[in-house]
Every structure is written in structure tokens, then in C-alpha cells.
Amino acid sequence: MAQQFEDKFHRKFYYLRLSVTDVCNFKCTYCLPDGYHPSGQKNSSFLSVPEIKRVVRAFADCGTSKVRITGGEPSLRKDFPDIIHTVASTQGIQKVATTTNGYRMDKQVGLWRDAGLTHINVSVDSLDPRMFYQITGENKFQQVMKGIDRAFEVGFEQVKVNVVLMKGLNHTELPSFIHWIKERPIQLRFIELMQTGEMDQLFNERHVSGTAIRNQLMADGWLLRPKAKNDGPAQVFFHPDYKGEIGLIMPYEKDFCQSCNRLRVSAKGKLHLCLFGDQGIELRDLLQDDIQETQLIHRIQTELQSKSVSHFLHEGNTGITPHLASIGG
Ligand code: SAM
Ligand code: SF4
Numbered sequence: 001m002a003q004q005f006e007d008k009f010h011r012k013f014y015y016l017r018l019s020v021t022d023v024c025n026f027k028c029t030y031c032l033p034d035g036y037h038p039s040g041q042k043n044s045s046f047l048s049v050p051e052i053k054r055v056v057r058a059f060a061d062c063g064t065s066k067v068r069i070t071g072g073e074p075s076l077r078k079d080f081p082d083i084i085h086t087v088a089s090t091q092g093i094q095k096v097a098t099t100t101n102g103y104r105m106d107k108q109v110g111l112w113r114d115a116g117l118t119h120i121n122v123s124v125d126s127l128d129p130r131m132f133y134q135i136t137g138e139n140k141f142q143q144v145m146k147g148i149d150r151a152f153e154v155g156f157e158q159v160k161v162n163v164v165l166m167k168g169l170n171h172t173e174l175p176s177f178i179h180w181i182k183e184r185p186i187q188l189r190f191i192e193l194m195q196t197g198e199m200d201q202l203f204n205e206r207h208v209s210g211t212a213i214r215n216q217l218m219a220d221g222w223l224l225r226p227k228a229k230n231d232g233p234a235q236v237f238f239h240p241d242y243k244g245e246i247g248l249i250m251p252y253e254k255d256f257c258q259s260c261n262r263l264r265v266s267a268k269g270k271l272h273l274c275l276f277g278d279q280g281i282e283l284r285d286l287l288q289d290d291i292q293e294t295q296l297i298h299r300i301q302t303e304l305q306s307k308s309v310s311h312f313l314h315e316g317n318t319g320i321t322p323h324l325a326s327i328g329g
Contacts, residue, residue, distance in 0.1 A: 002297050004063035007307040011260050014066060014229055016059045019267040020083055021046050021072040024325050026101050027137030028125070030164055030193055030202060031323050035137075036072070039326075046267040049079060051287040053086045055265055058296045060092035068097040068121075068232075072267065072325045075104040081115040088116025095119055099162065103140060105147025110154040120151055121160040121189070126170045127180060135169060148186075160187045160247070167208040174213060181244025189234050189247040194275075197322045210248040217246060229261065257310040263300075266327045271300060273307040276321050 005013040027035045038044065047055070056067055067087045074080060075098075088096045097119035098112070105122060112120075122144065126132045129141035151159050165171050177188055192210050195203040214235070222237035225245070233256065234247030250256065257274075264272040269287060270280030281303045286296040321327060 002061050003301065005059070005263070005300065005304060007304050009307075009309055011258075011307075012063065012229075013261055013263050013304070014064055015068070015232065015262040016056070016064050016066070017068045017070055017262055017264045018052065018056070018087070019070050019072065019265065019327055020052070020074050020080075021077050021267050022326055023076050024071065024073040024101070025076060025103060025138070026073065026140075028123075028164075029135055029137070030166070030199070030206075031325050033137070036325070044268070046077070047265075047269050047284075047287070049082050049086055051269065051284065052083055053090070054287045054290065054293065054296070055269070055283060056087050056090045056093065058293050058300065059263075060090050061293070062297060062300070063092075065092060066095040066097065067093055068099060070099045073101050073103065074098055075100050075108065075112075080108075081111050084112055084115035084117050088118075097121065099123070101136070101138075101140075102144035102147045103138075106143055106150050109147060109151045109156075113154050113156065119158075119160070120156055121162055122148060122151075123162040123164075124148075125163055125166070127173060127176050131170055131173075135164075135166065152185075158185045158187055160189055162189050162191055164191050164193055165208050165210065165213075166193060166206040169206065171208050174216070178242075178246070181246075182242050185243045187236065187245040187247055189249060191249040192252060194251055194324070196324060199323075209252065210250045213246075214248055214250075222246065227259070232262070233259070263304075264327055270327075271303060272327050273304065275324070275327065280327070 024032055024036045027033055069083060069087065077083065084096060087093060095118050096116055098117060099121040102122040124144055125135040132141040133139050148159055163170065181188055190210055190213060193203060193207045217237050222239045225236045225238055234249050236245055236247045238245045265283065266272060266280055269284030271283050272280050283296060286292045286299060
């Protein structure tokens, strides 16, 4: 193995979030409220499968063991099963995850599993179909639910469900969500709404901290599970009476960045050291031939030394990320 990716704060990077498209067919109020619009950049094609193969191999050769394929909506790519297979067949990659809005899960999740997908996250912001529509702009609640059932049928032992907490909308649904996972091996992941560059009023109106949920869980006998080295940012709680688990993602907590183990590559091949606040570092010119791997690794190692200690979100910094669909949430 080449040298493990590590920054100057001694954080080691085991986890790559790879965006494969910016395109999405949903209009989530907190992400793409007006739907997807192409950015208008020249040379705007998304990473090809050979480019994906090269970037994942470089990361794996420097200690990355988990890749999350995200977007936009990754399943909108016709070659999505090929992408999964390419990532899964890279030596050193043990976990291949995706985050999806669930739109194609019902029909395709079996194909994804056959291609090598090991973990799946699906976004479900409400268990009430009308609220689901209000938040996502799509009347697809039943279809997404069918997709979750199908994921279990094709052999996934656990499905993770992402819920973005929004004051006055879904945050009073906690009891129904918890009831839902009593007999289902679902890991619910409550994500605090993050402020992005294109968000005006929404953050002020809807952001709610996960602290009250954490206090409630602990009072109700939920216990915090220790983290593995390639785990994501969630604090995960379990309870002996529940098959499901609950994760809290609270990026506004002051020390959130201390345990950062993730790097991101955008759908157009830019390395992002943080979800917030960087322009991205061009990698695409070094993804054109296998023989460029040493140069590619060198560029990533060098740039990694400028990774900031924190995103400073808790100090009101929103960085320049317009919305999470642009570099993969
Ligand atoms: N389209 C897929 C989906 O929605 O699951 C994958 C991409 S989406 C950008 C990844 C995750 O980021 C989703 O769970 C979404 O709910 C979350 N997300 C998007 N914008 C967010 C924001 N402003 N704050 C918190 N989470 C956000
Ligand atoms: Fe699309 Fe996901 Fe953004 Fe919703 S959160 S608009 S599904 S990319």
C-alpha cells in the first residue's frame, strides 16, 4: 500500500464519498427546491466508468476501505450497476454503499446487490405521504416504501433511512419513526438541516438541533454504540427492545470534525476536502491513464495537507457549496 491518506491533524481517511452525477429528479426543499438545472459548464460530462475505476483504485491503494456512491441521484445513471461493480471489484474496498432517494429501488435494488452493493441508505423525510410530498416535491412515498421492502427481500440485512430534521414539518414525527423500527432492522439517521449557499430563509425557519432527540433517547434507555474506523459521522444508538437503530448526524456540534475520516470526489472529478467551503481540486486530468496513479496520489496527498481543522459551520460559515446535490451529500 502507498502511504495512508492522512492530514496534518493526524486524521486518517478510510472513507470516500464519490458523486457520480449532479442530476436529480426530486425537488427536496432543502436541496433542489426548483429541481435540477445544469450548471452550464463546458466539458460537463460526469466521470466515466474508467475514470471512476482509477480514482477508486488510488484511494484504495492509500487505505480507503469504504466508498459511498452518491449524487444528485446516483441511480439515474444508466450504468449505475457497472459503477457499483467497478467499485466493488477494486482490491481493498470492503464496503460499497449508496445513498438514493429510492425512486428506482423497487425495480433495481436486486441488480445493485448482484453488482456488489453492500450497504444502502435511502432518504425518507416523512412517514406521512402528504408530508413526504411537501418536503421532496414528489408523490413517491409508496414507491420508496416498496423499495425498502424489496431491499430486504433481495438480501440486505439492514437498510439505513436518512431523515433531514425540519422544525414544524417532520420533527414531531419521532414517535412514529421509532415505532416503525421496533420490528424492522432499519437504522434511522436523523440529519440536522445544514445551511448551504443557496438557502435563504429555510435554515432559520426549519433548523432544529438533534440534542433534544439525543436526550430523549438516552432517557428512554437507548445506548451509544462505539464507532468503527470507516464508520460515517452518525452517533448510533441501540436498544434491546428494538430491531432498528437510531443515528444522529449533528454537524453543528463543535467537535464534529475531529473524527472526520472522509474525502469527497465530485461527479466532475474534483476532490473536496470538506462538504463545505472549498472550490475543489481538479483530479480529472490525472484520471486519463492507469500510469498516472502515482501522480494522482501525490496530488491528493499534497492537497490533503491544506484540509482545515473544522468546517466552522457552528460559527455561521456556509462555505460556497450551493446545495448538497452539487458535490454529493
Ligand atoms: N439523492 C440522494 C438522496 O437524496 O438520498 C443522494 C444525494 S443527497 C444530496 C444525500 C443526502 O443528503 C440525503 O439524505 C439528503 O436528505 C441529504 N441532504 C441534502 N441536502 C441537505 C441539507 N441541506 N441538510 C442536511 N441534509 C441534506
Ligand atoms: Fe435529489 Fe437527494 Fe437533493 Fe433530494 S436530497 S433533491 S433526492 S439530490
